[in-house]
Amino acid sequence: MSKNISRRSFLGAAAAAGASAVAAPAFAASSNSSAPAKWDDEVDVVVLGCGGAGMMAACQAHDAGGKVAVYDAGKSPFHTAINLCGGLFTAWGSKLQNADPEGKKDSWQQFAEDIMAYGNYMSLKEPVYCFAKNSGKAFDFLADNGLAKHHLEPYAGHSRLRAHRQDSFKGRDYIEVLVKLLDQRGIKINHGMGVTRFYFDPETNTVLGVQVGEGDKAKNVKANKGVIMATGGITGTPESLDSWVPSVAGKGVAIGGPKNDGTAMRIAVRDVGVPLSHMQYIASYPCGIVINGRNGPYCRWWFITNNGGILVNKNGQRFITEKEGICHVTPHLAFQPEGCHYVLTDQAGWDRTLSKIKLGALIGLPSWPAERVNSEFAKGENLWKCDTLEELSKKSGVNLEGLKKQLDQWNKAVETKNDTQFGRTDQQWKLSQGPWYMIKMEPWNNLSCGGVRVNEDLQVLGWDLKPVNHFYAAGETVAGVHGAFYCGGNACGFAHTSGYVAGRNVMGKKA
Numbered sequence: 001m002s003k004n005i006s007r008r009s010f011l012g013a014a015a016a017a018g019a020s021a022v023a024a025p026a027f028a029a030s031s032n033s034s035a036p037a038k039w040d041d042e043v044d045v046v047v048l049g050c051g052g053a054g055m056m057a058a059c060q061a062h063d064a065g066g067k068v069a070v071y072d073a074g075k076s077p078f079h080t081a082i083n084l085c086g087g088l089f090t091a092w093g094s095k096l097q098n099a100d101p102e103g104k105k106d107s108w109q110q111f112a113e114d115i116m117a118y119g120n121y122m123s124l125k126e127p128v129y130c131f132a133k134n135s136g137k138a139f140d141f142l143a144d145n146g147l148a149k150h151h152l153e154p155y156a157g158h159s160r161l162r163a164h165r166q167d168s169f170k171g172r173d174y175i176e177v178l179v180k181l182l183d184q185r186g187i188k189i190n191h192g193m194g195v196t197r198f199y200f201d202p203e204t205n206t207v208l209g210v211q212v213g214e215g216d217k218a219k220n221v222k223a224n225k226g227v228i229m230a231t232g233g234i235t236g237t238p239e240s241l242d243s244w245v246p247s248v249a250g251k252g253v254a255i256g257g258p259k260n261d262g263t264a265m266r267i268a269v270r271d272v273g274v275p276l277s278h279m280q281y282i283a284s285y286p287c288g289i290v291i292n293g294r295n296g297p298y299c300r301w302w303f304i305t306n307n308g309g310i311l312v313n314k315n316g317q318r319f320i321t322e323k324e325g326i327c328h329v330t331p332h333l334a335f336q337p338e339g340c341h342y343v344l345t346d347q348a349g350w351d352r353t354l355s356k357i358k359l360g361a362l363i364g365l366p367s368w369p370a371e372r373v374n375s376e377f378a379k380g381e382n383l384w385k386c387d388t389l390e391e392l393s394k395k396s397g398v399n400l401e402g403l404k405k406q407l408d409q410w411n412k413a414v415e416t417k418n419d420t421q422f423g424r425t426d427q428q429w430k431l432s433q434g435p436w437y438m439i440k441m442e443p444w445n446n447l448s449c450g451g452v453r454v455n456e457d458l459q460v461l462g463w464d465l466k467p468v469n470h471f472y473a474a475g476e477t478v479a480g481v482h483g484a485f486y487c488g489g490n491a492c493g494f495a496h497t498s499g500y501v502a503g504r505n506v507m508g509k510k511a
């Protein structure tokens with residue numbers, strides 16, 4: 001009895017902690033929700049979510065002998081974060097990496113260390129180790145099943161050659177493989193069927209199944225081996241991002257799968273009492289061009305600054321070395337006027353940049369064709385092309401005196417090879433001759449780093465940080481992979497790898 005009372009009190013506290021959008025939660029222990037009056041369906045494994053993590057988990061569980069059902073709140077696997085992503089997948093031990101003399105120098109331990117160092121050692125080692133050890137196998141599974149052309153590329157924050165990239169720069173390639181594999185296995189995705197309840201037996205600490213869908217469509221599904229929650233992160237809509245992470249509320253771009261609002265996590269808190277962790281950390285790039293309220297593409301400004309451009313704030317002043325790690329720049333925006341910054345270059349710098357990168361990739365995710373870029377320059381809301389600094393300042397509102405002072409300082413730094421402001425060492429080109437090109441950017445929030453806690457087998461941890469039986473998580477729903485900062489490729493890589501591991505483990509077939 002006392003065990004049950006203390007458990008109920010805890011569930012109440014846990015639900016309250018996540019209660020901002022969970023109306024009148026029915027606690028697992030107090031609402032007798034451990035089983036419905038009737039199960040409508042019975043399978044071995046229920047997978048929630050049809051992104052890369054969910055579909056990979058479904059394939060693996062099926063191949064390990066399980067009867068699998070997939071339920072998704074959205075409309076299509078082509079409306080997921082994986083489908084939107086830039087196709088960067090970091091992995092250790094793939095066939096591609098092993099075949100490369102540079103890649104071969106990597107180890108899973110070095111991969112794990114790089115992830116943790118980039119994230120300021122705020123990661124949780126269980127998901128990181130799971131990822132680092134199994135990522136090559138997960139990548140090879142996709143490659144062996146017809147993944148479109150890809151290559152290895154060096155990537156900032158990774159000390160070894162391990163960033164596998166689709167030649168197309170598109171995550172859609174992964175989704176295409178997985179959709180084909182689900183079809184071949186006869187696994188249907190049930191769309192518009194988000195999770196509405198986890199059935200949890202507190203006596204045995206076991207998730208028994210789920211309720212999915214609402215109204216007439218609602219259905220209770222028993223999962224004899226387990227439930228895998230692969231419902232993505234919380235950056236799918238501005239409302240969701242702002243409610244989960246008030247510190248960024250109202251600012252920048254929010255982008256992701258449209259159903260990625262964290263509802264499933266809240267329901268897990270309510271029904272199973274699992275704690276959430278790392279919810280304050282989101283991967284925020286300092287490069288969102290805000291169009292239509294909170295949408296917009298991403299400007300790869302480092303191609304411009306590597307070719308002589310600088311970053312300035314609304315006062316016309318630099319505020320950081322442009323060589324800083326990309327996501328490490330973002331927190332500095334909070335201290336700049338209006339929380340934004342601008343990349344500035346002259347005609348020669350613009351031409352140098354475009355000799356190295358296509359316009360569609362400079363402004364991408366989603367890519368803008370040349371006509372769109374030109375029309376945005378003509379509109380002069382976020383992109384400006386002006387013959388004089390006076391005109392640039394007038395149209396953009398960036399302080400003219402500040403700009404002039406900054407350009408003098410920068411050009412002196414180029415001349416003397418001494419950047420007395422921020423110690424940059426690669427300056428070769430003065431910024432001297434218009435037309436001037438400038439682009440305004442705000443945070444671009446595309447993935448979240450918080451969620452449920454797991455052990456290395458991806459079993460979800462309960463209120464006492466012990467694994468809940470028959471409950472697994474994969475993908476962006478898992479807390480603590482990236483720590484305080486996400487490093488490129490680790491989210492797409494983790495989503496597929498964790499799906500690979502969870503799908504096998506739920507059936508008792510170790511990865």
Ligand SMILES: Cc1cc2nc3c(=O)[nH]c(=O)nc-3n(C[C@H](O)[C@H](O)[C@H](O)COP(=O)(O)OP(=O)(O)OC[C@H]3O[C@@H](n4cnc5c(N)ncnc54)[C@H](O)[C@@H]3O)c2cc1C
Nearest residue numbers: 049051053073074081082085086195232475476489491492
């Ligand atoms: C524009 C963009 C670019 C990116 N580029 C990269 C990159 O190049 N490299 C990288 O590593 N990472 C990148 N990321 C991040 C990476 O894509 C994501 O972290 C990853 O796709 C998450 O995969 P997932 O399977 O966990 O979630 P998702 O692909 O988001 O799938 C989650 C699924 O769960 C469903 N769902 C949501 N709520 C519920 C519910 N309550 N019940 C049932 N189903 C639900 C959704 O409808 C969706 O189908 C990018 C993200 C974006 C948005």
